[in-house]
Amino acid sequence: MNLYDVAVKTISGEETTLAKYKGKVLLIVNTASQCGLTPQYKGLQELYERYQEQGLVVLGFPCNQFAGQEPGSEDEIAQFCDRNYGVTFPLFAKVDVNGPNTHPLYQRLKSEAPEGNGEDIEWNFGKFLVTKEGQVAKRIGPRVQPEEIAGDIEALLQA
Incomplete structure (x- = not known):
């Protein structure tokens, strides 16, 4: 099984996999x-809008494991993201990223x-960059701002 075969649920409740993103650079964020x-x-x-045409897809996975900072329903989360940030990148149902119920994707x-191999996610907005071939290229800490990884994204898009 590879990354694209992992079962996920969209924010609207549809069961799917990441197969439709095969051949894309992925930025997966809790x-x-x-x-x-x-x-x-x-x-x-902004990253999604800037690089979408070149093959980047940002995937958001809400998580309520850190100080209960994602308490809402999937519908409330989707509305919040649209209303406050104009989010158009794909969002998924809430997942656990650590502990006994860690989602298989995580x-x-x-x-x-390659960095922090096997270690727990430390907080909200931990990021993983995934190559077009589905390999985890880089693990990026929560406090790293999205614009700081533009160069890493460009390198993977050109690879």
């Missing part, structure tokens, strides 16, 4: 709407990351 880092949604949306991302 998000929250009541966090000091929540304004990163703006930067993530199990794979953490185990395949």
Whole structure:
């Protein structure tokens, strides 16, 4: 099984996989709407708009594991992201990124990351850059602003 085969659920409740993103550079982020880092949604949306035509897809996975900072329903999360940040990149149903109920996608991302291999996600807005071939290229900490990784994204898009 590869990254594209992992079952995920969209924010609207549709069961799917990441297969439709095969051949794209992915920026996978665990998000929250009541966090000091929540304004990163703006930067993530800007990256998506800037690089979408070249093959970048930002994927947001809400998570309520860090100080209960994502307490809303999926519908409330989607409305919040649209209303406050104009988010158009794909959002998914809430997931656990650590602990016994870690979503299989995050199990794979953490185990395949060259940095922090297997380590827990430290907070909201942890990021993983994934190559067009589905390999985890880089694990990026929560406090790194989206615009700071534009060069990494460009390098993967040109690879």
